[in-house]
Amino acid sequence: xxxxxxxxxxxxxxxxxxxxxxxxxxxxxxxxxxxxxxxxxxxxxxxxxxxxxxxxxxxxxxxxxxxxxxxxxxxxxxxxxxxxxxxxxxxxxxxxxxxxxxxxxxxxxxxxxxxxxxxxxxxxxxxxxxxxxxxxxxxxxxxxxxxxxxxxxxxxxxxxxxxxxxxxxxxxxxxxxxxxxxxxxxxxxxxxxxxxxxxxxxxxxxxxxxxxxxxxxxxxxxxxxxxxxxxxxxxxxxxxxxxxxxxxxxxxxxxxxxxxxxxxxxxxxxxxxxxxxxxxxxxxxxxxxxxxxxxxxxxxxxxxxxxxxxxxxxxxxxxxxxxxxxxxxxxxxxxxxxxxxxxxxxxxxxxxxxxxxxxxxxxxxxxxxxxxxxxxxxxxxxxxxxxxxxxxxxxxxxxxxxxxxxxxxxxxxxxxxxxxxxxxxxxxxxxxxxxxxxxxxxxxxxxxxxxxxxxxxxxxxxxxx
Amino acid sequence: xxxxxxxxxxxxxxxxxxxxxxxxxxxxxxxxxxxxxxxxxxxxxxxxxxxxxxxxxxxxxxxxxxxxxxxxxxxxxxxxxxxxxxxxxxxxxxxxxxxxxxxxxxxxxxxxxxxxxxxxxxxxxxxxxxxxxxxxxxxxxxxxxxxxxxxxxxxxxxxxxxxxxxxxxxxxxxxxxxxxxxxxxxxxxxxxxxxxxxxxxxxxxxxxxxxxxxxxxxxxxxxxxxxxxxxxxxxxxxxxxxxxxxxxxxxxxxxxxxxxxxxxxxxxxxxxxxxxxxxxxxxxxxxxxxxxxxxxxxxxxxxxxxxxxxxxxxxxxxxxxxxxxxxxxxxxxxxxxxxxxxxxxxxxxxxxxxxxxxxxxxxxxxxxxxxxxxxxxxxxxxxxxxxxxxxxxxxxxxxxxxxxxxxxxxxxxxxxxxxxxxxxxxxxxxxxxxxxxxxxxxxxxxxxxxxxxxxxxxxxxxxxxxxxxxxxxxxxxxxxxxxxxx
Numbered sequence: 001x002x003x004x005x006x007x008x009x010x011x012x013x014x015x016x017x018x019x020x021x022x023x024x025x026x027x028x029x030x031x032x033x034x035x036x037x038x039x040x041x042x043x044x045x046x047x048x049x050x051x052x053x054x055x056x057x058x059x060x061x062x063x064x065x066x067x068x069x070x071x072x073x074x075x076x077x078x079x080x081x082x083x084x085x086x087x088x089x090x091x092x093x094x095x096x097x098x099x100x101x102x103x104x105x106x107x108x109x110x111x112x113x114x115x116x117x118x119x120x121x122x123x124x125x126x127x128x129x130x131x132x133x134x135x136x137x138x139x140x141x142x143x144x145x146x147x148x149x150x151x152x153x154x155x156x157x158x159x160x161x162x163x164x165x166x167x168x169x170x171x172x173x174x175x176x177x178x179x180x181x182x183x184x185x186x187x188x189x190x191x192x193x194x195x196x197x198x199x200x201x202x203x204x205x206x207x208x209x210x211x212x213x214x215x216x217x218x219x220x221x222x223x224x225x226x227x228x229x230x231x232x233x234x235x236x237x238x239x240x241x242x243x244x245x246x247x248x249x250x251x252x253x254x255x256x257x258x259x260x261x262x263x264x265x266x267x268x269x270x271x272x273x274x275x276x277x278x279x280x281x282x283x284x285x286x287x288x289x290x291x292x293x294x295x296x297x298x299x300x301x302x303x304x305x306x307x308x309x310x311x312x313x314x315x316x317x318x319x320x321x322x323x324x325x326x327x328x329x330x331x332x333x334x335x336x337x338x339x340x341x342x343x344x345x346x347x348x349x350x351x352x353x354x355x356x357x358x359x360x361x362x363x364x365x366x367x368x369x370x371x372x373x374x375x376x377x378x379x380x381x382x383x384x385x386x387x388x389x390x391x392x393x394x395x396x397x398x399x400x401x402x403x404x405x406x407x408x409x410x411x412x413x414x415x416x417x418x419x420x421x422x423x424x425x426x427x428x429x430x431x432x433x434x435x436x437x438x439x440x441x442x443x444x445x446x447x448x449x450x451x452x453x454x455x456x457x458x459x460x461x462x463x464x465x
Numbered sequence: 466x467x468x469x470x471x472x473x474x475x476x477x478x479x480x481x482x483x484x485x486x487x488x489x490x491x492x493x494x495x496x497x498x499x500x501x502x503x504x505x506x507x508x509x510x511x512x513x514x515x516x517x518x519x520x521x522x523x524x525x526x527x528x529x530x531x532x533x534x535x536x537x538x539x540x541x542x543x544x545x546x547x548x549x550x551x552x553x554x555x556x557x558x559x560x561x562x563x564x565x566x567x568x569x570x571x572x573x574x575x576x577x578x579x580x581x582x583x584x585x586x587x588x589x590x591x592x593x594x595x596x597x598x599x600x601x602x603x604x605x606x607x608x609x610x611x612x613x614x615x616x617x618x619x620x621x622x623x624x625x626x627x628x629x630x631x632x633x634x635x636x637x638x639x640x641x642x643x644x645x646x647x648x649x650x651x652x653x654x655x656x657x658x659x660x661x662x663x664x665x666x667x668x669x670x671x672x673x674x675x676x677x678x679x680x681x682x683x684x685x686x687x688x689x690x691x692x693x694x695x696x697x698x699x700x701x702x703x704x705x706x707x708x709x710x711x712x713x714x715x716x717x718x719x720x721x722x723x724x725x726x727x728x729x730x731x732x733x734x735x736x737x738x739x740x741x742x743x744x745x746x747x748x749x750x751x752x753x754x755x756x757x758x759x760x761x762x763x764x765x766x767x768x769x770x771x772x773x774x775x776x777x778x779x780x781x782x783x784x785x786x787x788x789x790x791x792x793x794x795x796x797x798x799x800x801x802x803x804x805x806x807x808x809x810x811x812x813x814x815x816x817x818x819x820x821x822x823x824x825x826x827x828x829x830x831x832x833x834x835x836x837x838x839x840x841x842x843x844x845x846x847x848x849x850x851x852x853x854x855x856x857x858x859x860x861x862x863x864x865x866x867x868x869x870x871x872x873x874x875x876x877x878x879x880x881x882x883x884x885x886x887x888x889x890x891x892x893x894x895x896x897x898x899x900x901x902x903x904x905x906x907x908x909x910x911x912x913x914x915x916x917x918x919x920x921x922x923x924x925x926x927x928x929x930x931x932x933x934x935x936x937x938x939x940x941x942x943x944x945x946x947x948x949x950x951x
Contacts, residue, residue, distance in 0.1 A: 270469040271466070271469075273466070322504070326506065326507075329505045331491045332491055333500075333511075335492055335496055336493060348510075362488065367492040371488075378481050381477055382474070385470055385474050385477075394466065397466055397470070401473065405477070408480065409480075411484075412480040415488075416484060416487070419487035419488055419491055420487065
């Protein structure tokens with residue numbers, strides 16, 4: 001790597017060289033359009049199948065709102081044709097597909113609630129949030145013409161992230177009914193500021209690491225065959241660790257704590273290439289884990305429920321393994337090909353609409369359906385990594401990496417928790433689970449990735465670092 | 466930096482690989498384990514979606530599933546609940562099930578191995594899964610007569626065909642209405658269940674095959690007589706000592722015959738025939754001591770004591786106490802006291818063995834199992850439990866039991882024009898406790914096969930003044946007559 005110039009201040013050196021490596025803009029966008037049509041078809045089909053499965057008939061009126069969502073995503077496509085014609089053609093259709101599958105499953109849960117004589121309305125709320133998210137993505141695409149602008153907002157991002165993290169603790173704002181204090185309520189609106197904070201953190205980490213990577217790469221002592229950094233360079237990771245522990249202790253939110261620390265570690269590794277940071281990070285996680293396990297009742301509880309969910313005491317305990325167990329039964333009930341949309345019993349798993357939506361999907365779409373969903377995430381993340389891989393500047397690379405890694409990491413934390421790979425922590429499944437802030441955050445991530453991918457391809461190969 | 470991105474890429478691939486593996490493990494390899502996991506609400510509900518097969522008597526359902534508009538899809542209803550409660554048992558969504566509902570659950574819910582392909586076929590042809598029908602061996606008329614005869618009394622009647630083991634009647638009173646336990650409102654079901662459980666008369670006990678078993682008293686003398694005849698220590702007419710009272714060896718307890726202080730019959734000596742007809746205690750106490758507890762136990766076990774018959778619900782094993790017993794205890798078992806306990810089913814089997822030439826048949830309630838398209842999955846299972854004694858012993862016992870009815874203390878069992886063999890019992894439960902009243906017997910013809918046992922707890926409502934002949938024999942007679950007439 002060459003030494004890093006101050007990119008924010010650097011003049012735009014991009015030159016459109018005739019005959020340079022450029023792809024057909026038309027081809028990319030047409031591919032995107034075709035995939036988007038396919039994604040919308042999946043969305044509509046899923047909604048109608050849910051209806052057929054749950055109530056035995058079709059009511060085409062329910063297509064109205066999904067049609068609006070579809071129209072909005074086509075707007076994104078058209079916007080891209082004009083202001084980011086070289087953007088990656090897979091990201092938007094995959095986001096649309098996942099979002100559509102999520103809405104369909106929420107609609108399915110709504111129907112189950114109606115059958116049980118209750119009111120829920122997850123799907124309509126989710127569709128409104130989706131519309132807001134998609135419009136936000138369009139706004140971001142318009143506002144963010146060059147991602148390097150974000151570097152100027154690095155410290156503002158940090159301040160924003162800290163502010164967002166502290167919000168739920170403000171008296172009167174925080175929703176204290178929930179076990180984890182990660183929500184704020186303003187009037188009728190509930191908001192999970194941690195979801196937005198993850199974008200601000202990714203921006204801050206990327207900016208910080210671009211400037212600090214030289215220092216952080218400096219090798220100190222060698223131990224067990226690994227070069228460890230100098231003691232004085234440990235300060236940043238200790239600060240991040242402390243913040244994450246704070247989240248864990250004060251907000252009782254294991255998932256978010258894991259999300260932020262994992263994000264920082266991986267971005268740090270990408271920036272420096274030093275395995276020692278990962279080792280130090282894991283040691284810190286181990287220390288935090290042991291402390292939390294011994295001094296925080298709910299962490300201890302989660303670990304027990306993870307190791308032995310079948311323990312009768314654990315099943316009956318409040319906040320015990322009943323939910324996890326019913327979710328496992330739901331997945332098992334789905335088996336290889338699933339019960340079919342609208343034909344399972346997803347409502348048996350408590351709060352299936354958020355943390356456990358993957359189990360509801362697994363019950364009705366089966367292992368086959370889950371593999372498709374995981375593969376969609378994997379492709380989405382791979383496209384993000386590709387942007388990082390082809391990136392034109394270190395800030396853009398780190399940002400693309402960080403944002404796409406949050407999606408992968410969040411999926412792993414939630415789905416791994418539901419399927420007993422790791423203890424259950426509780427985060428929203430990106431694009432699938434009910435939640436406005438999560439959808440908003442993920443659509444903003446989509447917009448940033450689209451912008452980055454366009455920038456990457458607009459820049460001829462010979463101009464890159 | 467690209468090298469680092471590739472490494473993270475591999476790590477993410479590893480993370481997703483872990484998710485692929487974990488979901489595959491749950492959704493493919495652990496499916497069966499999880500389906501039977503604790504508190505699996507989905508498996509419970511899936512059971513209710515199956516149209517459970519009916520329980521039939523002569524093709525008429527006594528239990529059937531009807532479509533309803535709630536989460537359970539079907540509701541079990543019982544045509545004549547209390548009459549058949551000892552047979553059908555109950556079927557609840559959350560409190561388990563009993564009786565045929567429990568013992569034949571695999572067939573009724575369509576999940577027995579023999580129904581696997583039928584179920585698969587229905588699945589592919591789009592029909593809702595349905596369970597098999599279970600046709601019972603019960604004779605509706607005999608069941609009704611037995612139930613009416615027991616009336617408000619606490620007791621039980623079991624009647625069966627000694628040649629095949631087919632159970633003709635099985636009543637336990639007080640019965641209960643299983644309809645009260647099959648509703649969709651689980652709180653109400655639990656309430657009803659707790660009320661039944663708390664009822665001092667124990668309606669949930671199936672006295673025919675279990676519950677708190679009663680001492681058999683004098684009906685157990687048939688077992689002692691069988692052992693004595695088999696061992697050759699007595700014949701029906703060989704002389705036996707005839708004291709007016711007898712002090713049990715090694716004890717101060719005095720044994721009396723039914724008329725306290727009187728010998729058994731008017732003679733200097735008595736014999737087995739007189740002792741059975743008059744139901745004398747002293748000769749049987751003496752024979753028991755002479756036989757010893759091992760030989761009595763061996764005979765009792767050949768007749769089914771100590772064995773849990775599957776009818777197909779599990780009948781409690783009747784008890785001959787574990788040895789070694791001292792002579793006084795053995796003497797008491799000679800007339801069915803001390804720790805001997807028996808179910809009416811067991812005592813009916815003793816009569817049945819005598820009627821059937823010494824062979825004990827395994828009792829069963831199931832005549833056939835029929836698929837929804839009326840294909841027979843299973844016919845009546847006729848099987849021998851074993852031979853208890855020789856045909857000679859059987860016919861000797863039969864002649865003495867006929868005497869007991871025609872000219873002895875079981876006179877209330879008489880039926881005009883037919884030889885009835887019978888034996889009564891009036892068992893003590895403790896000094897001030899009401900007696901347990903017994904009758905067991907059979908119709909001694911070659912054409913009609915029925916053996917019956919009746920027990921009445923609480924002295925048949927008369928405390929210590931009830932007698933086996935007075936109450937139990939009358940009921941036995943009515944049930945046998947119903948089968949003869951029917």
